[in-house]
Amino acid sequence: MKKVLLLILLAACAQGCSQVKAWERGNLAKAEMAFSPDPLEDKIRNHVYHSKEASQTVGAGAGGGCGCN
Amino acid sequence: MQEKKPALAALSTAAMLLNSLAPVANANPPDQKTSVDYRYTNYKEGALEPSKVAEGSTERYTIDIHQVKVKTPVAGDTELTFSGQFETLSGASPWYVLPNADGEAVQVMTGATIDESRAEAGLDFRSYNERSESTLSVSYSGENDYTSFGFGYGGQWRLNKNTSTLSWGLNGSKDYVDATDAELYPGRPTEETKNRLGGYLGFSQVMTKNRLVGITLGVSNLEGYLSDPYKLAWVAGDIIQDSRPTSQNNVNAALRWREFVPAANAALHVDIGYYSNDWEISSGTVDLAWYQNIASNWQVVPSLRYYNQSAAVFYQPFYNQDRADGFYSSDYRLSEFSAVSARLKVARTFDRFYLNFLYENYSASGDHPALLSFDLLSLGIGTDF
Amino acid sequence: MSQALQLHSHRFKAMGSPCELQYYAPAETAGLIFTTTRKRLNQLEQKYSRYLPKSVTSQINSSAGSGETIEVDNETLGLLHYADTLHKQSDGLFDITSGPLRQAWNFRSGKLPSREKLDALLPLIGWQKAEWNPPHFALPLRGMEIDFGGFVKEYAADQLAQILTGQGIEHGLVNLGGDLVIIGPHPDDSPWQVGIQHPRKTNEAIVQLPLHRGAIATSGDYERFMLIEGNRYSHLLNPCSGWPVKPTYAAVTVIAEQCLIAGSFSSIAMLKSEHDQDWLSNSGLAYLSVDQKMQLSGNIIETR
Numbered sequence: 001m002k003k004v005l006l007l008i009l010l011a012a013c014a015q016g017c018s019q020v021k022a023w024e025r026g027n028l029a030k031a032e033m034a035f036s037p038d039p040l041e042d043k044i045r046n047h048v049y050h051s052k053e054a055s056q057t058v059g060a061g062a063g064g065g066c067g068c069n
Numbered sequence: 070m071q072e073k074k075p076a077l078a079a080l081s082t083a084a085m086l087l088n089s090l091a092p093v094a095n096a097n098p099p100d101q102k103t104s105v106d107y108r109y110t111n112y113k114e115g116a117l118e119p120s121k122v123a124e125g126s127t128e129r130y131t132i133d134i135h136q137v138k139v140k141t142p143v144a145g146d147t148e149l150t151f152s153g154q155f156e157t158l159s160g161a162s163p164w165y166v167l168p169n170a171d172g173e174a175v176q177v178m179t180g181a182t183i184d185e186s187r188a189e190a191g192l193d194f195r196s197y198n199e200r201s202e203s204t205l206s207v208s209y210s211g212e213n214d215y216t217s218f219g220f221g222y223g224g225q226w227r228l229n230k231n232t233s234t235l236s237w238g239l240n241g242s243k244d245y246v247d248a249t250d251a252e253l254y255p256g257r258p259t260e261e262t263k264n265r266l267g268g269y270l271g272f273s274q275v276m277t278k279n280r281l282v283g284i285t286l287g288v289s290n291l292e293g294y295l296s297d298p299y300k301l302a303w304v305a306g307d308i309i310q311d312s313r314p315t316s317q318n319n320v321n322a323a324l325r326w327r328e329f330v331p332a333a334n335a336a337l338h339v340d341i342g343y344y345s346n347d348w349e350i351s352s353g354t355v356d357l358a359w360y361q362n363i364a365s366n367w368q369v370v371p372s373l374r375y376y377n378q379s380a381a382v383f384y385q386p387f388y389n390q391d392r393a394d395g396f397y398s399s400d401y402r403l404s405e406f407s408a409v410s411a412r413l414k415v416a417r418t419f420d421r422f423y424l425n426f427l428y429e430n431y432s433a434s435g436d437h438p439a440l441l442s443f444d445l446l447s448l449g450i451g452t453d454f
Numbered sequence: 455m456s457q458a459l460q461l462h463s464h465r466f467k468a469m470g471s472p473c474e475l476q477y478y479a480p481a482e483t484a485g486l487i488f489t490t491t492r493k494r495l496n497q498l499e500q501k502y503s504r505y506l507p508k509s510v511t512s513q514i515n516s517s518a519g520s521g522e523t524i525e526v527d528n529e530t531l532g533l534l535h536y537a538d539t540l541h542k543q544s545d546g547l548f549d550i551t552s553g554p555l556r557q558a559w560n561f562r563s564g565k566l567p568s569r570e571k572l573d574a575l576l577p578l579i580g581w582q583k584a585e586w587n588p589p590h591f592a593l594p595l596r597g598m599e600i601d602f603g604g605f606v607k608e609y610a611a612d613q614l615a616q617i618l619t620g621q622g623i624e625h626g627l628v629n630l631g632g633d634l635v636i637i638g639p640h641p642d643d644s645p646w647q648v649g650i651q652h653p654r655k656t657n658e659a660i661v662q663l664p665l666h667r668g669a670i671a672t673s674g675d676y677e678r679f680m681l682i683e684g685n686r687y688s689h690l691l692n693p694c695s696g697w698p699v700k701p702t703y704a705a706v707t708v709i710a711e712q713c714l715i716a717g718s719f720s721s722i723a724m725l726k727s728e729h730d731q732d733w734l735s736n737s738g739l740a741y742l743s744v745d746q747k748m749q750l751s752g753n754i755i756e757t758r
Binding site: 027028039041044048052056058 | 106108110112134136138152154238240267268269273275278279281283285287288289291317319321323325327329331335336342344346350352354360362368376378381402403408414425427429431441443445447449
């Protein structure tokens with residue numbers, strides 16, 4: 001799986017990692033291009049997945065838990 | 070060849086010093102706006118098939134969740150974010166599994182309907198520099214039987230003319246478990262604790278003017294009471310308390326790909342996750358989302374998530390024999406299953422605020438009789454000024 | 455791959471001068487680029503204008519003679535250090551404490567100041583009198599003042615050029631009242647044509663200089679002056695005597711990598727030319743001078 005991730009990253013780069021100029025980043029600056037465009041939505045969905053599935057992933061923020069029966 | 074003339078040398082040096090002392094223009098500072106966001110979510114678990122329930126209600130949890138977030142600038146380069154969450158839940162939950170006359174696993178649900186509430190509050194302090202930023206976070210979560218205190222500290226370095234970002238963070242929590250009705254149910258834990266410590270490293274890169282890709286690697290360790298205080302296991306006719314190891318080590322990796330498609334005025338999100346722990350659970354997640362802009366102020370976002378996990382080494386729906394290691398858990402969360410969820414979000418921005426509506430349907434499939442399905446409805450609204 | 459570049463030009467007034475930004479960028483980014491640069495320029499103006507009571511300059515000036523010492527921020531420290539260097543390199547002619555002489559010299563009046571008036575002001579002038587123990591600064595006498603006006607515009611031009619470069623601009627220029635920084639040539643690699651003000655004819659260029667990149671600044675005896683009985687009295691005052699210098703040149707233009715350097719050398723060359731005509735040619739920089747007979751000389755290759 002990790003190898004797959006690495007390959008995908010290399011593939012992403014193979015198409016050209018040319019330096020993107022600041023003024024060319026208009027599209028990248030759009031809200032929908034953010035890693036997390038809606039933090040509250042992500043928070044609630046991740047909270048649900050986290051409490052109903054076994055995976056314990058680590059991301060930014062405080063690591064508060066819950067009872068989650 | 071030509072040596073620098075004294076006046077030029079002296080003034081050039083002074084100019085160089087001046088330039089090094091000049092404040093550099095911020096690339097992407099906190100926006101100096103106060104923003105307020107609110108989201109209401111209704112989460113409703115699907116009823117279980119009656120044939121799979123030996124005893125108790127087939128109805129499961131319904132949760133109503135209110136979230137607020139208020140972000141406010143403190144100074145030109147710092148901001149404070151308060152977030153609060155309040156949820157009320159009611160319903161029955163899976164208690165234990167036993168074999169029926171045919172030897173098939175059937176679920177026993179908790180008898181009484183549980184009514185509970187949970188309150189969570191968090192504070193993030195973000196400090197920004199031209200090349201880096203860091204955020205200090207603290208959080209609290211309280212239920213009548215569970216209390217959690219969390220902290221986090223994370224940072225980012227922007228490199229390579231802001232086309233690369235290196236991020237890192239540490240976070241942890243201390244949780245206190247104090248099960249209700251312990252006097253009625255001997256064996257339920259009281260005054261147990263759980264410690265969690267985690268860290269992550271991430272790297273993201275602007276690949277082209279329409280592509281941003283990031284990877285994150287995380288590890289965490291949990292120590293303490295990791296069992297479920299309200300779940301039991303059927304072991305050769307005996308009903309015993311859910312009992313899991315007191316430590317768990319986790320690793321996770323994530324790849325996030327954002328691709329803007331100018332021809333469609335849309336953005337594609339591809340998130341791939343991998344997770345593994347030393348209970349021999351490993352999982353993979355693929356999440357695809359398409360952010361379609363319509364006109365200047367509408368957005369429709371269909372998305373699809375697929376999740377698959379393997380079972381914990383000690384998991385069984387029920388046990389015909391004792392286990393040498395003494396670990397027993399029949400929790401559906403530790404079973405092997407896969408889940409598909411489909412979502413649709415519609416968002417509209419107005420001059421002064423935004424509004425969005427989200428629907429999600431989640432459905433898991435596998436061997437456990439109480440595998441989860443749920444519907445989630447959510448309404449978000451927010452403004453900044 | 456790259457979007458079509460458009461030429462954007464913004465004309466506005468700042469620091470008491472007509473200013474101009476010209477650069478090539480895609481249309482949608484231009485607004486942001488312009489606001490970012492304007493913000494920085496406003497910030498510098500607010501911070502160093504001697505007319506604004508809250509500026510650093512005003513704070514220092516209003517505390518003159520009070521015995522109070524002001525702890526300056528890093529940027530101001532850099533500017534004061536630069537002023538100190540200017541003072542040394544110009545043998546005391548470029549002095550940011552010369553401001554009080556303005557009270558005697560009103561170039562609109564057509565009258566020379568009285569001897570008494572100048573004598574009263576001269577004791578208030580002299581950088582060497584300032585108490586400068588970085589980062590602490592104080593003016594010991596009531597009525598003393600400092601003014602960064604002699605080079606802050608050039609510094610601002612460098613700062614704006616740096617912001618534009620940081621935003622990915624490769625073709626453009628910054629012009630703050632004639633203090634110019636050329637970031638890079640037009641996208642077809644053709645140079646910008648920089649007109650050098652004719653010292654005696656308003657709004658007319660004495661020469662056009664094609665410039666691909668670099669900074670250019672001009673100092674002249676025509677900026678503020680009065681003619682009395684055929685004698686030209688300009689704003690280029692000698693801080694020791696309180697009287698205008700009699701420069702050999704009508705104007706000096708200097709080209710350097712930084713506008714601050716170009717501006718400093720053109721100013722010092724004007725001030726020094728009364729007694730030392732070789733200082734400029736020995737400076738090691740590219741220059742163009744116009745003498746009082748409007749004859750051009752210098753080491754810049756002319757193309758008309």
